Amino acid sequence: MPEQPHKFRKYVLGLVVLGALGRLLMTLPPLDRPGDPSYLQMAQDILRFNFHAWGDRTPLYPLVVAMCGLNLPVIWVAQSILGITASLMIFDMAYRRTRHGLLSFVVGLVCSLIPEVIIFEGGVMAETLTSFLLVTSVWLFTRWDGVREDNIRKSLALGSIVALAGLTRPLMICLVPVYYCFLIPVWPPAKMQRREGLRTTFFFALPICVFILGWCGFNYFNSGYFTPTTRAGQQLMDQVDPYVELAPDRFAMLRDAWIQSRQRSTHTPDEIEDVYYRGALPEVERQTGKTESQVSHEFASLALYLEIHHPLLCLRRAELGWIEFWGEPSSEEVEWRQGGKARLTEFAMAMANLLVREIKGAFLLLALLSIPCALFRVKAFSRHEHLIFAVALMVSVCAAFTEFGSNRRFCVPFYMLIVYTVLTRGSIWITATSSEGVRAHF
Helix, strand or coil: CCCCHHHCHHHHHHHHHHHHHHHHHHCCCCCCCCECHHHHHHHHHHHCCCCCCCCCCCCHHHHHHHHCCCCHHHHHHHHHHHHHHHHHHHHHHHHHHHCCHHHHHHHHHHHHCCHHHHHHHCCECCHHHHHHHHHHHHHHHHHHCCCCCCHHHHHHHHHHHHHHHHHHCHHHHHHHHHHHHHHCCCCCHHHHHCHHHHHHHHHHHHHHHHHHHHHHHHHHHHHCCCCCCCCHHHHHHHHHHHHHHHCCHHHHHHHHHHHHHHHHCCCCHHHCHHHHHHHHHHHHHHHHCCCHHHHHHHHHHHHHHHHHHCHHHHHHHHHHHHHHHCCCCCHHHHCCCHHHCCCHHHHHHHHHHHHHHHHHHHHHHHHHHHHHHHHCCCCCCCHHHHHHHHHHHHHHHHHHHHCCCCHHHHCHHHHHHHHHHHHHHHHHHHHHHHHHHHHHHC
16 A cells, blocks of 8 residues: 555545445446356366366456356355455555545545446456456556566466466456566567566466466367367357358358358347357357357357458458447437436446546557557656556457457446546646646746
């Protein structure tokens, strides 16, 4: 926590109390809570020591669910604790950035009470744990950046957190090169070959190799595929769904099974995975007698073929997914209520979602502006802000090219970092402008 902790005890206590109170108010009456039965199934397998069907999901979040005894209220409490703890780290980062206690408290409280974040805390989904790990990684980086002591511990800690994030959601594996480039200056290359650079590289890579490559190795012996998840086929097929008819005849069985399943389905873009699980997958399994992992691998090959041979269509689909990641309104949000009346809680959540969407837009503008600043070495943003921009942009681009249908949900783990960055950057600019105005006046 910040220096002179006795001065900030009331802020920490306020964040804990108001964060808990806000979660109680927003979940009473009960809200529609998202959930994925595959996490519960894998958690049950953990409790039964039944590992033969593993590989569909990465193991960390199901392990947390199993530790909660598959009890939904306990899962909600545990995830709420993670959310409140992340808000305390946001408060600490904001204070170190602004040196203003009350402002930092407001930033932490706003991050703690984001409605969409709280909704996911009440469901069996990996968003809360992923958000906690992302905030923890940035918090550790801000505390240790520039400190030459404890370089080994810093590298091990960051490598472990990034590896655990990858074992929570495979998409986060793409953050490994981002954190590595911020740990070790990659230009000029000679710096990477120094003893300190080699030591940092080793201790950063060690937990990643142990956790991520170890999990992939387990999947290889379990299913025959060296991969963090066997869901790649479904995810990539969602991406190429609009132009799957262009697949050549050597993929005829897979192509026809997908098209027939799509014609029978009444899926929406957010439920496109039903085409795979309720139609195409069981049909191909029936015709070939192959396992789910083998069929997923074949669908992944079909999707990769289409993306390689039809790059413009792939880019167009990725563009739509990238826009959705950054806040395209859902169908429920653009519908008009009958009678035009809404309850107070619905109105408050609608306004909060509107504000979060606007803040995401401001963050995206700042992130895009930071690219030329980084290229031309203009010191308009701090090193920590560049890290947050790089992390969010990397994940948004990778999500756009690898998955479709839930891209907006993939942005939820970044909400706290997005709000923190926009509010602290805005306050710094306002303070600087005010100070310049005062100096000019006198």
